Amino acid sequence: xxxxxxxxxxxxxxxxxxxxxxxxxxxxxxxxxxxxxxxxxxxxxxxxxxxxxxxxxxxxxxxxxxxxxxxxxxxxxxxxxxxxxxxxxxxxxxxxxxxxxxxxxxxxxxxxxxxxxxxxxxxxxxxxxxxxxxxxxxxxxxxxxxxxxxxxxxxxxxxxxxxxxxxxxxxxxxxxxxxxxxxxxxxxxxxxxxxxxxxxxxxxxxxxxxxxxxxxxxxxxxxxxxxxxxxxxxxxxxxxxxxxxxxxxxxxxxxxxxxxxxxxxxxxxxxxxxxxxxxxxxxxxxxxxxxxxxxxxxxxxxxxxxxxxxxxxxxxxxxxxxxxxxxxxxxxxxxxxxxxxxxxxxxxxxxxxxxxxxxxxxxxxxxxxxxxxxxxxxxxxxxxxxxxxxxxxxxxxxx
Amino acid sequence: xxxxxxxxxxxxxxxxxxxxxxxxxxxxxxxxxxxxxxxxxxxxxxxxxxxxxxxxxxxxxxxxxxxxxxxxxxxxxxxxxxxxxxxxxxxxxxxxxxxxxxxxxxxxxxxxxxxxxxxxxxxxxxxxxxxxxxxxxxxxxxxxxxxxxxxxxxxxxxxxxxxxxxxxxxxxxxxxxxxxxxxxxxxxxxxxxxxxxxxxxxxxxxxxxxxxxxxxxxxxxxxxxxxxxxxxxxxxxxxxxxxxxxxxxxxxxxxxxxxxxxxxxxxxxxxxxxxxxxxxxxxxxxxxxxxxxxxxxxxxxxxxxxxxxxxxxxxxxxxxxxxxxxxxxxxxxxxxxxxxxxxxxxxxxxxxxxxxxxxxxxxxxxxxxxxxxxxxxxxxxxxxxxxxxxxxxxxxxxx
Numbered sequence: 001x002x003x004x005x006x007x008x009x010x011x012x013x014x015x016x017x018x019x020x021x022x023x024x025x026x027x028x029x030x031x032x033x034x035x036x037x038x039x040x041x042x043x044x045x046x047x048x049x050x051x052x053x054x055x056x057x058x059x060x061x062x063x064x065x066x067x068x069x070x071x072x073x074x075x076x077x078x079x080x081x082x083x084x085x086x087x088x089x090x091x092x093x094x095x096x097x098x099x100x101x102x103x104x105x106x107x108x109x110x111x112x113x114x115x116x117x118x119x120x121x122x123x124x125x126x127x128x129x130x131x132x133x134x135x136x137x138x139x140x141x142x143x144x145x146x147x148x149x150x151x152x153x154x155x156x157x158x159x160x161x162x163x164x165x166x167x168x169x170x171x172x173x174x175x176x177x178x179x180x181x182x183x184x185x186x187x188x189x190x191x192x193x194x195x196x197x198x199x200x201x202x203x204x205x206x207x208x209x210x211x212x213x214x215x216x217x218x219x220x221x222x223x224x225x226x227x228x229x230x231x232x233x234x235x236x237x238x239x240x241x242x243x244x245x246x247x248x249x250x251x252x253x254x255x256x257x258x259x260x261x262x263x264x265x266x267x268x269x270x271x272x273x274x275x276x277x278x279x280x281x282x283x284x285x286x287x288x289x290x291x292x293x294x295x296x297x298x299x300x301x302x303x304x305x306x307x308x309x310x311x312x313x314x315x316x317x318x319x320x321x322x323x324x325x326x327x328x329x330x331x332x333x334x335x336x337x338x339x340x341x342x343x344x345x346x347x348x349x350x351x352x353x354x355x356x357x358x359x360x361x362x363x364x365x366x367x368x369x370x371x372x373x374x375x376x377x378x379x380x381x382x383x384x385x386x387x388x389x390x391x392x393x394x395x396x397x398x399x
Numbered sequence: 400x401x402x403x404x405x406x407x408x409x410x411x412x413x414x415x416x417x418x419x420x421x422x423x424x425x426x427x428x429x430x431x432x433x434x435x436x437x438x439x440x441x442x443x444x445x446x447x448x449x450x451x452x453x454x455x456x457x458x459x460x461x462x463x464x465x466x467x468x469x470x471x472x473x474x475x476x477x478x479x480x481x482x483x484x485x486x487x488x489x490x491x492x493x494x495x496x497x498x499x500x501x502x503x504x505x506x507x508x509x510x511x512x513x514x515x516x517x518x519x520x521x522x523x524x525x526x527x528x529x530x531x532x533x534x535x536x537x538x539x540x541x542x543x544x545x546x547x548x549x550x551x552x553x554x555x556x557x558x559x560x561x562x563x564x565x566x567x568x569x570x571x572x573x574x575x576x577x578x579x580x581x582x583x584x585x586x587x588x589x590x591x592x593x594x595x596x597x598x599x600x601x602x603x604x605x606x607x608x609x610x611x612x613x614x615x616x617x618x619x620x621x622x623x624x625x626x627x628x629x630x631x632x633x634x635x636x637x638x639x640x641x642x643x644x645x646x647x648x649x650x651x652x653x654x655x656x657x658x659x660x661x662x663x664x665x666x667x668x669x670x671x672x673x674x675x676x677x678x679x680x681x682x683x684x685x686x687x688x689x690x691x692x693x694x695x696x697x698x699x700x701x702x703x704x705x706x707x708x709x710x711x712x713x714x715x716x717x718x719x720x721x722x723x724x725x726x727x728x729x730x731x732x733x734x735x736x737x738x739x740x741x742x743x744x745x746x747x748x749x750x751x752x753x754x755x756x757x758x759x760x761x762x763x764x765x766x767x768x769x770x771x772x773x774x775x776x777x778x779x780x781x782x783x784x785x786x787x788x789x790x791x792x793x794x795x796x797x798x
Contacts, residue, residue: 009572013568013569013572041573041574044574068568069565069568069569070565070568070569070571070572071572074571074572074573074574075572075573076573076574077573158783158784161783161784162692162784162785163686163689163690165784165785165787166468166469166686166689166690166691166692166785166787167685167686167689169412169467169468169469169689169691169787170412170468170469170685170688170689171685172469172473173408173412173469173470173473173474174440174473174474174475174476175440175443175473175475198783198784199784265664280684280685282682282684282685282686283681283682283684285679285681285682286566286569286570286679286681287562287565287566287681287686289569290562290565290566290568290569291562291565292565292568293561293565293693294692296783298783370782370783372783373782373783373784374782374783375780375783376777376780378775378777381774381775383769383772383773384557384560384597384695384697384769384771384772384773384774385557385560385561385564385597385598385772386561386564386565388564388565388568
């Protein structure tokens with residue numbers, strides 16, 4: 001295919017985001033694009049013409065790239081204006097695209113990035129610039145609509161399930177244990193927290209269920225009294241009935257002093273104060289999305305397939321669509337979804353999975369999550385640590 | 400050998416503590432002990448006669464045991480009195496030992512457990528009960544004297560180095576980043592924090608160096624201004640010149656309100672308040688010692704070897720000693736060390752490794768730490784998560 005393919009990454013990283021990049025680049029090489037460029041720092045790099053030329057990346061570089069967590073080309077969180085209201089920035093994007101003869105633009109990101117993608121596609125249609133604009137999904141939160149699951153989720157779920165399994169062992173070693181509260185990423189969706197069901201914690205609190213702190217104390221203390229310990233998986237995004245984040249409530253005390261830590265630290269401290277019980281708060285934090293050493297093979301394959309499929313869709317003349325993953329006969333199949341359906345909607349965990357009056361997750365959720373975590377794609381280790389792609393080998397091309 | 404070998408685990412778990420158990424049990428089986436028992440919940444299980452009979456554990460059970468993080472037989476933190484002052488509890492221990500004809504006692508733990516071991520050995524000598532008492536070291540903190548390194552440290556160091564490598568990638572994806580402070584276990588010794596040097600963070604703060612908060616801010620902000628981000632590895636045990644823990648200082652504000660989070664959360668919050676810079680605090684927390692999925696093969700082999708060597712020492716007629724690891728020609732060799740030399744001393748990181756006026760660690764530390772992290776001992780995964788030993792298959796024997 002003639003012309004240039006331009007790829008960019010956006011939003012928060014995942015363990016397999018670069019597997020999608022490898023999928024795009026490899027397929028674009030096979031299809032004979034005259035040039036393949038990657039923007040540095042997402043759409044921001046396009047505006048600043050900071051572009052890497054990856055036309056001739058080797059297969060071994062692509063494999064190492066796919067091993068590597070966190071956006072190798074850099075990311076941004078730039079929110080573009082509505083092109084119907086303010087088209088200035090789009091005019092500039094079109095000029096840059098023209099300069100490099102970009103005829104296919106693949107943008108890899110989450111909700112906000114799909115919104116960006118849709119705006120660029122709309123502007124190109126309106127201003128009659130012939131360029132396929134294809135979104136590739138990625139988010140550890142798994143909250144994108146239109147797709148059965150998202151690349152990035154399976155590996156993060158594998159991290160959550162593995163760490164919870166190990167923490168469950170660790171917290172059971174003493175006859176008299178603690179109340180241990182693990183705080184898990186996922187913003188307003190509980191998909192990642194729900195993955196902890198693999199390790200069978202005593203309570204699982206999702207943001208899909210309004211958080212009732214009294215009922216929470218009652219349940220936690222009942223378990224503690226019966227077992228001598230209690231292990232809890234808690235979404236960072238839990239909110240009370242009034243919609244206030246529990247972590248947020250914890251950030252200021254009644255004297256307006258800033259308090260540190262999120263929901264888990266806040267609740268653990270409250271339990272210690274109220275009931276005189278030893279507690280521990282563990283925030284899974286950023287390693288959840290960065291743990292390349294725990295890539296799920298299924299997730300990595302999905303991520304690569306989505307990248308490849310983006311190029312296919314462009315070759316088929318599609319634009320303004322996001323690649324999706326459908327679930328057919330126990331495996332992922334790529335499809336597509338109109339981008340304008342996606343913007344700003346959040347896919348949440350269906351309440352059918354919630355059990356025990358909102359304090360646990362049904363084991364039927366395993367049917368959803370286990371296949372996405374399946375298989376290991378161990379990176380190569382050198383002297384004890386994983387070897388990852390070094391972005392400094394990439395060459396930026398001129399402005 | 401006639402008689403019973405009794406083994407027990409103590410203190411905080413590590414990723415390879417059960418590899419030492421497997422080493423002890425396998426070697427004891429080969430030496431023909433008439434019975435091999437493991438106490439449930441450490442010395443506490445001996446007092447309560449809660450004992451597992453592991454005489455006939457199979458090789459495949461032992462291999463799975465060695466894969467598994469966290470004390471499979473349970474642990475305790477019981478501190479025994481001085482036998483010269485109060486011998487009551489020792490009399491009871493001797494009675495239990497006599498009942499089961501225990502002639503070799505192997506206790507696996509850290510500083511406090513070696514102290515327990517020494518007290519039991521002293522009492523047995525004094526009261527003329529013929530039983531070898533051998534300590535096997537374990538601690539992720541690596542702070543035990545008399546040994547070049549400790550089983551448990553290598554795997555925890557591998558976790559720290561791997562996570563820091565991945566966090567370094569993750570925190571570099573935006574053109575304008577944050578000040579990211581990672582808080583790492585190790586109590587009053589900086590061995591684990593020093594292992595982060597593998598990932599070359601911008602600052603490394605060890606508890607061996609009195610923490611100067613002004614100098615810390617200056618250095619962090621210099622790096623942030625130059626690079627647009629700053630990555631910091633911080634020991635949980637850092638203290639100011641007056642010996643106060645920085646985390647402790649953060650736990651109460653001037654109105655005596657409890658504040659949540661440790662040193663990293665406290666300092667990150669201060670930096671945001673003072674300089675208006677985005678920050679993130681990440682506590683590596685308990686997964687550091689629980690991550691069986693990141694076992695270092697070198698560490699696992701050392702742990703098993705220490706377990707085996709404990710039985711050897713008993714057969715040689717030794718007692719009141721701890722197994723040690725010496726470093727000879729680039730590999731670990733087992734030795735032994737008198738237990739009474741160990742009690743309550745802490746081995747700290749030599750200041751020769753500290754650079755940049757206390758704000759970093761020399762790459763020469765790599766010569767020490769890399770061989771201990773070397774090699775992977777991936778557990779078996781089933782449906783995406785590691786398979787670990789299930790202690791509920793163990794049978795306790797009567798009281």
